[in-house]
Amino acid sequence: MSARIRPDLESIPAYAPGRSRPGAVKLASNETTHGPLPTVAKAIAEAVELANRYPDNMAGELRAAIAEFHDVDVSRVAVGCGSVALCQELVQITCAAPTDEVLFAWRSFEAYPIVTQVGNARAVQVPLTGGYAHDLDAMAAAVTEHTRLIFVCNPNNPTGTAHGRAELIRFLDAVPGHVLVVLDEAYYEYLRLPADDHPDGVEIGRDRPNVLVLRTFSKAYGLAGLRVGYAVGDPEVITALLKVHIPFSVNRLAQAAAIASLEARHELLDRTDHVAAERDRMGDALRSAGYTVPPSEANFVWLPLGERSAEFGEASAAAGVLVRPYGTDGVRVTAGDPHENDLFLAFATNSEVTGRFLG
Numbered sequence: 438m439s440a441r442i443r444p445d446l447e448s449i450p451a452y453a454p455g456r457s458r459p460g461a462v463k464l465a466s467n468e469t470t471h472g473p474l475p476t477v478a479k480a481i482a483e484a485v486e487l488a489n490r491y492p493d494n495m496a497g498e499l500r501a502a503i504a505e506f507h508d509v510d511v512s513r514v515a516v517g518c519g520s521v522a523l524c525q526e527l528v529q530i531t532c533a534a535p536t537d538e539v540l541f542a543w544r545s546f547e548a549y550p551i552v553t554q555v556g557n558a559r560a561v562q563v564p565l566t567g568g569y570a571h572d573l574d575a576m577a578a579a580v581t582e583h584t585r586l587i588f589v590c591n592p593n594n595p596t597g598t599a600h601g602r603a604e605l606i607r608f609l610d611a612v613p614g615h616v617l618v619v620l621d622e623a624y625y626e627y628l629r630l631p632a633d634d635h636p637d638g639v640e641i642g643r644d645r646p647n648v649l650v651l652r653t654f655s656k657a658y659g660l661a662g663l664r665v666g667y668a669v670g671d672p673e674v675i676t677a678l679l680k681v682h683i684p685f686s687v688n689r690l691a692q693a694a695a696i697a698s699l700e701a702r703h704e705l706l707d708r709t710d711h712v713a714a715e716r717d718r719m720g721d722a723l724r725s726a727g728y729t730v731p732p733s734e735a736n737f738v739w740l741p742l743g744e745r746s747a748e749f750g751e752a753s754a755a756a757g758v759l760v761r762p763y764g765t766d767g768v769r770v771t772a773g774d775p776h777e778n779d780l781f782l783a784f785a786t787n788s789e790v791t792g793r794f795l796g
């Protein structure tokens with residue numbers, strides 16, 4: 438006889454990571470192509486020597502480094518086993534009753550519906566605009582007395598679209614102060630919006646206790662394999678996050694690597710210029726070939742291919758490039774190294790392929 442498991446889990450789709458295949462180019466998981474810098478690798482190697490000891494559960498040194506980087510008090514910083522763990526913990530600290538609602542745009546980061554259901558809350562999904570961006574007015578209008586948490590993914594995964602500072606502030610002004618708004622900025626470092634409209638959630642949230650920002654070391658900082666992300670927000674919200682945090686879940690290697698990466702941030706962040714240029718080059722080439730590609734502010738581009746998405750993904754894999762199809766919505770393609778992107782563009786802009794998928 439097998440154990441009784443929560444029956445509602447049957448309806449939760451398991452998180453589907455991007456595919457890998459030996460020998461294939463992987464543009465499916467929004468990773469960076471560079472391995473850790475020598476100083477980061479050294480910090481990891483040193484941390485390994487203490488692998489028999491538990492890590493610092495409060496991640497004091499890392500939190501202090503993040504606080505200094507953002508010029509905030511350390512009481513405003515929490516870390517998590519990837520920012521995805523923080524997404525789940527945010528549902529845990531805000532939702533208690535099955536009628537409690539978590540609001541987010543759709544399509545957006547695929548973990549949002551999963552963490553909502555795992556947290557026994559109700560997902561309220563607001564369709565993206567025709568331009569594949571968050572419909573912030575519709576989201577504000579969808580707030581009810583049951584809304585506890587709102588995820589705003591900016592730039593949005595998987596469509597790449599981003600809202601500027603003024604639009605975000607207008608939205609935040611329309612949301613009641615008792616609803617926690619999470620600005621998920623996993624791709625923040627790739628934003629290239631004009632300086633006067635640059636949406637820095639940490640700055641926007643400084644005087645707004647109901648705003649919390651998520652950032653990650655997985656993307657621009659290149660530590661996806663070590664699992665560390667962080668939240669910056671009101672101390673009361675951060676204290677609640679610390680209560681539901683799985684003890685020691687941010688491991689010693691991750692903490693050491695994140696501290697070393699922050700120290701080396703100038704070199705790491707310089708690389709994002711190349712990624713942003715490649716993303717723009719890919720978008721331009723694909724548009725010239727006839728694809729619809731919304732403007733991307735992240736390290737990927739979105740091809741809204743509808744029903745043809747899965748087939749396009751298979752055809753690209755057969756051509757040696759793994760991309761990420763999302764149901765019948767579209768395909769996300771990460772900006773990798775120039776030669777990898779060239780391989781994808783050679784496939785996608787080939788007249789046989791455009792004839793098949795754009796005809």
Ligand SMILES: Cc1ncc(COP(=O)(O)O)c(C=O)c1O
Nearest residue numbers: 519520521546594623653655666
């Ligand atoms: C929008 C968004 N938020 C959060 C995450 C989680 O990143 P991590 O758990 O690696 O920090 C991702 C990863 O793909 C993402 O796309």
